[in-house]
Amino acid sequence: xxxxxxxxxxxxxxxxxxxxxxxxxxxxxxxxxxxxxxxxxxxxxxxxxxxxxxxxxxxxxxxxxxxxxxxxxxxxxxxxxxxxxxxxxxxxxxxxxxxxxxxxxxxxxxxxxxxxxxxxxxxxxxxx
Amino acid sequence: xxxxxxxxxxxxxxxxxxxxxxxxxxxxxxxxxxxxxxxxxxxxxxxxxxxxxxxxxxxxxxxxxxxxxxxxxxxxxxxxxxxxxxxxxxxxxxxxxxxxxxxxxxxxxxxxxxxxxxxxxxxxxxxxxxxxxxxxxxxxxxxxxxxxxxxxxxxxxxxxxxxxxxxxxxxxxxxxxxxxxxxx
Numbered sequence: 030x031x032x033x034x035x036x037x038x039x040x041x042x043x044x045x046x047x048x049x050x051x052x053x054x055x056x057x058x059x060x061x062x063x064x065x066x067x068x069x070x071x072x073x074x075x076x077x078x079x080x081x082x083x084x085x086x087x088x089x090x091x092x093x094x095x096x097x098x099x100x101x102x103x104x105x106x107x108x109x110x111x112x113x114x115x116x117x118x119x120x121x122x123x124x125x126x127x128x129x130x131x132x133x134x135x136x137x138x139x140x141x142x143x144x145x146x147x148x149x150x151x152x153x154x155x156x157x
Numbered sequence: 158x159x160x161x162x163x164x165x166x167x168x169x170x171x172x173x174x175x176x177x178x179x180x181x182x183x184x185x186x187x188x189x190x191x192x193x194x195x196x197x198x199x200x201x202x203x204x205x206x207x208x209x210x211x212x213x214x215x216x217x218x219x220x221x222x223x224x225x226x227x228x229x230x231x232x233x234x235x236x237x238x239x240x241x242x243x244x245x246x247x248x249x250x251x252x253x254x255x256x257x258x259x260x261x262x263x264x265x266x267x268x269x270x271x272x273x274x275x276x277x278x279x280x281x282x283x284x285x286x287x288x289x290x291x292x293x294x295x296x297x298x299x300x301x302x303x304x305x306x307x308x309x310x311x312x313x314x315x316x317x318x319x320x321x322x323x324x325x326x327x328x329x330x331x332x333x334x335x336x337x338x339x340x341x
Contacts, residue, residue, distance in 0.1 A: 039324045043331055047299045050280040051198075054190035054300075058210065060182050067218045072176030 166234040174221060174228055181217070188235060189213055192242050195301040199246035199293060201285050203253055212249060216241045236307035239297055243311055283333055291326035298323060 164172075164180075166187075172180035197209035216238060220228070231237045284292050297303045297311055305323075309316040 040327045040331065043327055044299075047280075047295065047330075051194070051300045054194040057186045057189040058193075060178075060185045061210070061214045064181065064185070064214055064217050065178065067221050068173070068176045068178050068181055070176075071174075071221050075175060 167229075167231060170220070170228050170231060170234055171225065174223070174225055176221075184234070185217065188238050189217075191301050192216070192238055195239065195296060196242050196246050198281065198284065198296040198300050199243060200250060200253070202281055203250075208249070212245050213242060216245055233307055233310055235301075236303060236310035239301050239303055239307065240311040240313065242301075243293060243297065283330065286333060287326060287329055290322055291329055294319060294322045295326050295330070 166184070169180045169184050173184055192213045193206065193209045196212045197206060200208060200212070219241065284295060287295065293312065294308065297308055298305075301311075303311060305316055305320055308319045308323075312319055314322075
């Protein structure tokens, strides 16, 4: 309560007179009704807040439990539908039937799709 | 002593903030007597004990509206309450001065009163003659029984400033006692 050790006390006689001039305070009166009412309101507000929080949490849990399951992904997910494959031409996937060409040498040559220009040149059908 | 009586005051403060009446009663019984006496002195005894009692009650009610995070930072409950009472007393003194000024303007002129002999030692009157900054330091030190560290918290200044004000206040009181010998 007093100064720290080493500090010089100021006018100790006057300080003692001041200490004795003001006697210890009277015992505490009963806690006032206004303060008790404020405490009661505080308790009521906290209970209401807890009830609201509990209701929100229960609602969220119920929503998670009752929500329909999400659909499982199909094995060919990401692939275009088969009808689209047929409609979309692709050099690799479309197989052309062999074409019968007359080489002009009296020989009919069967040419398939994908045949290289060299092989065609060998048959006399293509000049690079 | 009940179980709550052994709890530190910080825990009692937080329990009171939740609406715990037992914790509030403990804090009230511990601090209200000194705070009421301090408030009465800071108010220059205007309004008497009832005014001081109402002021301390307001301070306790205001604790319930203080954010819990702010209450959790309080390390010295006595100093914090003393500061709250000090601030409330200053506000009430300003309001009271305004009311008194308006009342004086409307009141009739006072009649002659016979002179009254001053009491042997009128400490409250002597304190009222001090500078407000010196007066509050003397009141908080000798009525609220705050240490210098607690005084620094209550007044919102550094310990050195508070100690300097206290020293100057004592010197002023000493000069008043020496000059006005009839006060002794």
